[in-house]
Amino acid sequence: MTSLIDLYAQRVAAGDITPDPAQEAVLPEFERIRAELAQPVKKSFFRKAPPPPMGLYLWGGVGRGKSMLMDMFVDQLNVPARRVHFHAFMQEIHTAMHKARQDGVEDSLAPVAAQVAKEVKVLAFDEMQITDITDAMIVGRLFEILFNAGVVVVTTSNRVPDDLYKNGLNRQLFLPFIEVLKEKMCVWELISPNDYRQNRLAGEEVYFSPINAESRQKIREVWEHLTGGPAGPLILTVKGREVEIPQFRNGVARASFYDLCGKMLGAGDYLALAENVKVLILEDIPRLGRSNFNEAKRFVTLIDALYEAGTKLIVSAADEPESLYIEGEGVFEFERTASRLREMQSASWGQRD
Known part of the structure; x- marks a missing residue:
């Protein structure tokens, strides 16, 4: 499998993309995740499976190439992965929770999150931002379940984690989720003058x-x-x-x-x-x-x-x-x-x- 660093260089040489030092600087983080996930997991009765690699929270101004890098990363993975806009994903979660409640499930989030974790090893979100209180109130526990199940999260955003759900209603209840993001994901700002x-x-x-x-x-x-x-x-x-x-x-x-x-x-x-x-x-x-x-x-x-x-x-x-x-x-x-x-x-x- 070609490394992301080599693939980026190939695309630059082919004239498909313009070389950008800010993009090149974050490539090792994407490659770290890809390479760790590509390693075969040796099953043993006496040894725990290795912890999943730390994810990546890539933020910066619009048009800096965050989504392009995300696409390149997902295309090179050899594990089940899903690339989805964050807002669309949360809509799916709400819909699935509503159905679970209709089916009489008391804790509707748990089975929904478990099903997501069963289907993918990597969740790649585009444009994480939280403006809706219903998202804010469930996203912390949702991600906790996903992280505990070994799902690796990679996301792009226009906001630094500390500014997520800024000035939102009952934001103090949301703050622990920001700390979880910082613990489970490498936070990287893509600073490029090019839009x-x-x-x-x-x-x-x-x-x-x-x-x-x-x-x-x-x-x-x-x-x-x-x-x-x-x-x-x-x-x-x-x-x-x-x-x-x-x-x-x-x-x-x-x-x-x-x-x-x-x-x-x-x-x-x-x-x-x-x-x-x-x-x-x-x-x-x-x-x-x-x-x-x-x-x-x-x-x-x-x-x-x-x-x-x-x-x-x-x-x-x-x-x-x-x-x-x-x-x-x-x-x-x-x-x-x-x-x-x-x-x-x-x-x-x-x-x-």
Whole structure:
């Protein structure tokens, strides 16, 4: 099996990736885990199995290559592993616990966590962040069960562990989990001046109009360029409700205007979206006016949330921003939205402090 250090060098030599000292510095940590897991376990009646290797908590700014390194690591493992977005994983846990309760299981978390531990040796999470109190209240015991079962956890995050669930309700109950993370995982900050996701979009067109076969093809190309792999839905939990984003991978989401503005969503939903997504591809924005006034109001709220969060926006629309909303109540208010849509097209957008 090729080491991750050698594989990275091969990809640099092939021109597939750009060499980055910050990425190269963390490769030995990934390789340590891969190599230890690759060692055959000698079973003995008189000797305990060796402890699993310490995991890795890799954090840093967006677009620094954390997900790329994670993908490379998982692809080289020879043990059962699962690569999943952290938020999607927690949704699965909640769903499984709900089913267990319906089946009369009093401690619904224990069998769910045990089943996960039975299926995998490595859990590779993308973008660990905890904003929901229901996640915060179970994640400590969940990880304790997984760690005790020998599951190795490797995760990326935009936050240092001490900032997880920051300012959250009853956060003091969550603090022991942070200490467990530090004990079971090597915490590594990926400090790189390069934002590769932003660089991939630098100078690229991000607003496609009108909506036709050509613009749809360009949107597909942008999506494939940014994600480079299969995607699944992102389920956001907002005040006990589930909001589904149809496609999501590596911080990039893709949805239609109807998905986000044709449904009864509000500011809280859009804020949750902005917190969890670094790039949003929004397709098929129609002309706005009296006939779709409610959808137009939601669109304004959505753009405000994305703007304040500095989220990168790529859209296909029926017309240019200034011509999207030309009649009916709300035209004056939409001028600010049109201005923001223009500003969000700039190559420097998303690089704000």
